[in-house]
Amino acid sequence: MAEATAEYKVIGTRPIRPDGADKVTGRAVYGGDMRLTGMLHGKVLRSPHAHARIKSINTAKAEALPGVKTVITVKDFPVAEDRMANLGEMAVNVKLLSNNVMAADKVLYKGHAVAAVAATNAHIAEEALGLIEVEYEVLPPVLDVLDAMKDEAPLLHETMTTTELGQKTDKRSNIANHMRFLLGDPAQGFREADVVIEREFDTATVHQGYIEPHNATALWNEDGHLYIWTSTQGAFVVQRQAAEILGLPVSQVSVTPCEIGGGFGGKISVYLEPVAAVLSRKAGRPVKIIMSRIEEFEATGPTPASHIKVKMGAKKDGRLVAAEASLMYEAGAFPGSPVGAGCMCIFSPYAIPNMQVDGYDVVVNKPKTAAYRAPGATNAAFASETVVDELAEKLGMDPLEIRRLNGAKEGDRRVDGPTFPRIGYLETVHAALEHEHYATPLTGPHRGRGVASGFWFNVGFQSTVVINVNADGTVSLVEGSTDIGGTRASIAMQAAETLGIPYEDVRPTVVGTDGIGFTDVTGGSRTTFATGYAAHEAALDVLRQMQERLARRWDGEMEKEFEGQAERATVRITPDDVTYANGVFKCAKDAGKSMTFKEVTAQMARMGGPITGRATSQPRGVGGAFATHIVDVEVDPDTGKVTILRYTAVQDAGRAIHPSYVEGQIQGGVVQGIGWALNEEFVYNDNGNMVNSSFLDYRMPTTLDLPMIETILVEVPNPGHPYGVRGVGEVPIVPPVAALANAIYRATGKRMTQSPMSPGYVLSKLME
Amino acid sequence: MQAFDYVAARTVDEAVSLLAAKGAQARVLAGGTDLIVQLREGRRNLELVVDVKKIPDVNVLTYDPQNGLQLGAAVPCHRIYGDATIARAYPGLMDAFQLVGGTQIQGRASVGGNLCNSSPAADTTPTLIAHRATCVIASPTGRREVPVEQFCTGPGRNVLGNGEFLVALRFPAPPKNFGAHYLRFIPRNEMDIAVVGVGSSVVLGDDGATVSAARIALGAVAPTPLLVEEAAAALIGKPISDATIAQAASAAQAAARPISDMRGTIEQRRHLTGVLTRRTLQGAMARARGETLSHA
């Protein structure tokens, strides 16, 4: 175990995670492992059409199949109200959310749920799906963002009108929202520029690709209480969304988060939970539903395909003076793509005086997009970081030099307005410049080195932590943040550091909505930051209570010792007189009095009873994160296939609490970015059916497609956190697509303007 | 998944009679890595699955320098390249047998099953053709043999008639100065279906140059794996050279009839046919001269 940095005892070490043994022995319980007495198996009937009106649904034959207990459609759901509610990370329209869980009058993508069955086993439920007769009026689908934006395009939502630059209009269109950000005077900026580059880019729909399929087990009791077990990034989000959709008070919905097999943003909004719930109420028995991999691709929440225009201008000395971008993102069947975040990230690594960014949120007949790790930022960085690379080449500058020259730092203003607090972008560029990888020339034919940078805001949101002190000096920490990337360890480490006790003495437990106060999703790179913040505060609460108990104890002892010495008896001991350091409480007014943490816990029963520290956090001071990546590739000129020779990711982590898991987040984000760059895409046929909805033809990287991923942790502590933590989970996915595009250019002389840069695409560019 | 009956046949005759009775409603189960996926995704509905893995004849794996290789239809890939003698004798076969799906798939998938699934992009069929394999088929009227290049008749279709199933594949012993090599193009390095696959073999004369025999078989560029005689003709009778290899490659390109689908376009497949024919012939030539190729 690496010893801690001089400053800390626990933070910076690499202990074994507390839930590790269960996970490597197969004992950990994931949602799919749930088994309840009398449990039925549910299956969802999904639309074969990408765009159609539902005329009628006949479930009689299905209900008659032996083993089938109940069949439901949208009629079994309460009518969802067309209003906004804060249901997770941000406000969501309840009607649209509910319609995505179960189609109302129209199906808007192939795979859209139209009915569901509960039966004694999954095979029978599946057979029953084939007996449900649905009459559709098939409508022409629109599958591409540019087509959808045309006036003559088929409309998904008859009543939807465009919000144009913040103003609700009555123009019926597939464009839900056109937003704009403006800084300075771009037209003037471009006039001053010596070099201007303008390019257009297209990115394909990609999926989070978590290995565990969505699952939900629900038991809606006769007393009206609804129990849900599910693999989710946020039990409280499932609770609120299920309550809104089903018309229940939140207190009547208990959600227990099981272990989760990956989410990356894709397991935040609900898909199966309300369906399992309604099946359970109608059947009077618990119901479990597990999605197939085909359903995962066709009916959950991929990240948007997009069309992006970027124009950037620089002076001869390399200073960027003007930048414009137009981002058109596919929102899927319902409005709400992350185009806003993309607009705010696209130029964020750079201080540019004149910028205008336009964002378009456009519905198409594909599944509603959901968050995918720094949602919206990777598409945008692919465009901007390629153009920055081209500018550097035109100006004869090293691509990292142009980034160092223009790198954003504290006080520089983003296009959406706010100025940066203390940030570590330039530190990542310097670290990349000085790294042995960048210093070592890349030799050999058809080889190229590319660099790219990326930014993500990270978020704070809300968390609650309770620390119960045990009589043997250990503590049990209760939290609501589901642990996907080892956060039980990183949160327990922060509590141990503050309490001054060993990490092994903190036992973290993740509980559901009945066990802890409100806690937002594990996502937005927030868990180690915000829940860690609450753990620190809860630990301080424990120490304060101990100081109060000791003050009372020592004050009493003082009185006994100084009996009869009038003037001495006036000395009183208050909690402020009790100091704590290195695991020992001391009395400022009497050096003879001291007690260790363990000794205090052993005496709790005679010093005021149990000690429980608690804290909630909604921290401000969220530290944004930057990354700069370097990649070497070799391109086979005969086939267009890209082989990655070396990959180095430099990232500002603020303070790495558990370095192994920070490295793991970076390596995982990089490899998802590599898959996005090289082979991952949703392939649709003309009538809107996805033709590659399996892990065979939706090509995620395997062990054999990658070298080791080297990580360099730059630590520019975030002043907004007691231990300097910045979120690390999302920014690593932002640079890879652009870095690979730039490397492929240096290897082939061909600029890449489309992702994925599959062998077929690269070959077609080589043969131009 | 639709319900079906399962019978583990003990003898060839038992399997034949079970299959004959049910016709298209019955199918042989060997490794199952294609069949079980098709059943689960509803692309195939059966009443009966006949597991042949207990029948001795389909588990044969014998080789001797005179009679060549006897490969039972149900022998899983890992057993074949796990046999050092056979792996050394037929490196061109191992090229394909070692890359059908991941390790887990190779623990189950059989070469016979891959052939009987008859996908145009099957990884093993081009190299079976390059090695002049013969299919030994059991049928209600006894055994019959079919050269492997005639086995597949269309996407997912082959010569097996009612009540027939593949028992084994016979390979002649590699003649002197024989060399074969199989390559496929896939976007990743593993776990993909071939965009194009090419199996080539050559037999060189004692001068180590003149080609006395050659076979080039293409995968994923026609409704069935394709033996391209014209490509062989470009090589036979002449000393092998970059020029004759290039002629063979363009002959292969001319014979290819690719389609565009999610895995590749017509132009890409036509181009790759030329590239892989060239590279497999170079590999086959090297092996014919006694060199060994580094394992990809």
Added chain:
Amino acid sequence: MPKIHVQTRINGEDIDFLCESRQSLLEVLRDDLGLTGTKEGCSNGNCGACSVLLDGVLVDSCLVLAVETAGREVATIEGLATPSQLHPLQQKFLEHAALQCGICTPGFIMAAKALLAQNPKPTEHEVRYWLAGNLCRCTGYDKIVRAVLDAAAVMEKA
């Protein structure tokens, strides 16, 4: 559909169960025998999360019919550790933080066990080639490969 009585051995124990012929080994392990350590990721042989050993050979249990295991030997993740100690692979996966969400971990560990049984001192390439049938989306594979190489070294010495 009448159920078939199957007698097999799982993790060294004689086990018998009733199943339909259409039930996969994965389904029976998880739903009927309560051995939920073997995970489902895709159900069509493309992710390796359901890897088990069948007569010592690494297979996807989603592509094995449960009836096929009659008279054969199945090894799953639950059978790896001894009552007092984790297997070196399990220990090294923890020490190297070679798992994050952990859903793919049982499959990777069973695959690595089969590799080391056959190739006790694999190179990095050989580890990557053998494990290409196991997908992981969280780790980027780096620490998994290092954990397997480290476990091989420890087991080699033992």
Added chain:
Amino acid sequence: MAIVFIPAMLQPLTGGVSQVRVAGRTIRTIINNLEERFPGVKERLLQDGDLRPDIAIAVDGEMGLDGLAEQVGENSEVHFIPPISGG
């Protein structure tokens, strides 16, 4: 007097003015004062007496957490930006 940055989307209502000093110790007061000077902005920022769901407040670069009650310092910068959520 805080410095309020007028987002591009509202600049048509402010005659192209992009920054303006506005009195007020909370966002509620600032928006009311802004409305007096540039009629119509309030309706674009508020809905049912609270911030519109697609608008968030940043004060001195920090995401506002208290809605219209968010405190604003004497020389603070106020920005109206879309809310951010993570993956």
